[in-house]
Amino acid sequence: MAAGAAGEARRNRGFPQAGRPWDSLKAEMLSAREGDKPWCHERSFTAAYFAGEDVLRCADEAYDAYRAENGLFAASAYPSLAARQRELIAGVLDLLHAPEGAGGSATAGGTESILMAMKAARDWAQAHRPVAGPPEVVVPQTAHAAFDKGAAWLGMRVVRMERSEDWRADVAGMAAAVSENTVMIAGSAPPYPYGETDPIDEIAQIAREHDLWMHSDGCIGGMILPFMKALGDAIPPFDFAVTGVTSMSVDMHKFGYANKGISLCLLRDAGLDRYHRTSCDGWPAGLYSTPTITGTRSGGGVASAWAVMTHLGEEGFLRIHAAQKRIRDRLVDGIGAIEGLVVLGRPHALHVSFYADGFDIYAVEEGMAARGWRSVRMRAPEAILLWLNMKHAQSIEAYLADLAEVAAAVRAGGLTAAGRGASDYAT
Ligand SMILES: Cc1ncc(COP(=O)(O)O)c(C=O)c1O
Known part of the structure; x- marks a missing residue:
């Protein structure tokens, strides 16, 4: 038992009593970290976004420069931060063919961007075409779980499709699912589980016919697809160039x-x-008005995104994505050349899913893990999901060579999987 600051008895369960010097604490903290997986490594294909050491330095130093500034006060106290945010939003709107008069806000992540779009759609519908029941959002089978989180928070209902024909949204099913309570419809460019962009123009057509708010989730592709298209890939329309797209989420x-x-x-x-x-204007502290869930937040995120956008420019993004496209295309060809392995759809961005026809892909995943390769397990269908970055330029041939050997061993019955679970995202 210990006496708390206010004098009440308190069980001593974790809040440190005496302070400790930072230097020894830091050493302890960093040594504890040695057991963690590296956030980015050439033998790891879990989601890590690495475009080169120069880009990382730019992102880090810009973040550090504004780390302590509170983004909540950008307009009132930090005009330079507010200007960076305006320029960042204007730049990405330009990239995504937004018309004159478009706008947006900076959030803390893709989930928050999706939630804010849902909130806007709900309130827009309430003002324009109120619905009787809980407002509904029709989404493809592969839409991110953030839509379900948003619905739970916002008193909405997600109508999720059960199929993904050809690894893309089931547009006919979505059209049939629109009800008198539907206020929003969405597609992904591209979705997390499979890398192929949904037919955003066809989904937008449904939105136009039924006067719905249409969201194109470009959390992954917003900063990839415009460049892949410029590099010659056949990228379906996915951004504000599509009439009917009301909002987009783009993860910087x-x-x-x-x-x-x-x-x-x-x-x-x-x-x-x-x-x-x-x-909110009804509390003692004055008008509080935000387009975000978060209040206090570091100014570092905006600064970091602005700095990378400005440091790389279109030419820099094209250079980096051209290199990553080579890695992706080599990977897709290499996987396709291994007997029994099949790539899902046409990966438009920088992640690739593949399954095994006639043998156990989880056994392949475990065999690869035993050789030091980290990847993600998908559930439906059972598949391996790989996220690519610039580090893989050095390792992709070694990965494919190991994959061919491991797949052959599994096919021959020499390797089986110890576990059946897919990767999970529980925190
Ligand atoms: C397509 C898509 N949308 C939304 C999100 C959610 O983004 P965040 O994890 O930044 O909240 C993700 C995350 O991977 C995603 O892949």
Whole structure:
């Protein structure tokens, strides 16, 4: 038992009593970390976004420069940070063919961007075409779990498709699922589980016919697809060039190569901001009005994303994505050349899923893990999911050589899987 600061008895369960010098604490903290997996490694294909040491340095130093500034006070106290945010949003809107008068806000991540788009759609519908039941959002089978999280928080209902024809959204099913309570419809560019972009133009057509809010989730592809298209890939329309796309989510902390904690929620019409933001003027401290879930947040995310965008520019992104496209294309060809392995769909971005026809892909995953290769296990279908970055330029041939050997061993019955579970994302 210990006496707390206020004098009440308190069980001594974890809050340190005496302080300790930072130097020894730091050494202890860093040595404890040695047991962790590296965040980015050439033999790891879990989601890590690495575009080169120069880009990382730029992201880190810009983040550090604004780490202590509170983004909540950007407009009132830090005009330089507010200007960086405006330039960042304007830059990405430009990249994604947004019309004159478009707008958006900076959020802490893709989940928050999706939640804010859902909140805006709900409130827009309430003002324009109120529905009787819980407002519904129709999404493809592969839409990110953030839509379910948003629905749970916002009193909405997710209508999720059960199939993904050809690894893309089941558009006919989505059209049939629109009800009198539907307010929003969404697609992914591309979705997390399979790398192929949904037919955003066909989904937007449904939105136009039924007067729905249409969200294109570009959390992954927003900062990849425009460049892959410029590099010659056949990328289906996915951005504001598609009439009917009302909002987009674009994660700068993924393929915008900024430090964690920054995404954009973009709006075709800046005027929609009134449904997007929440304002409170009825408390003693003055008007509190934000287009985000978070209040206090580091200014570092905005600074980091702005710095990488400006440091690389279009030319830099093209250079990096051209190199990563070579890795991806080599991987897709290499996997396709191994007997029994099949790539899911046409990977448009920088992640590739593949399954095994006639043998156990989880045994392949375990065999590869035993050789030091980390990857992600998918459930439906059972598959291996690989996230690519610049580090893999050095390792892709070794990966493919090991994959061919391990797949052959599994096919021959020489390797079996110890576990059946897919990767999970529980924190
Ligand atoms: C397509 C897609 N949307 C949304 C998200 C959620 O992003 P975050 O993890 O930044 O909240 C992810 C995350 O991987 C994603 O892949």
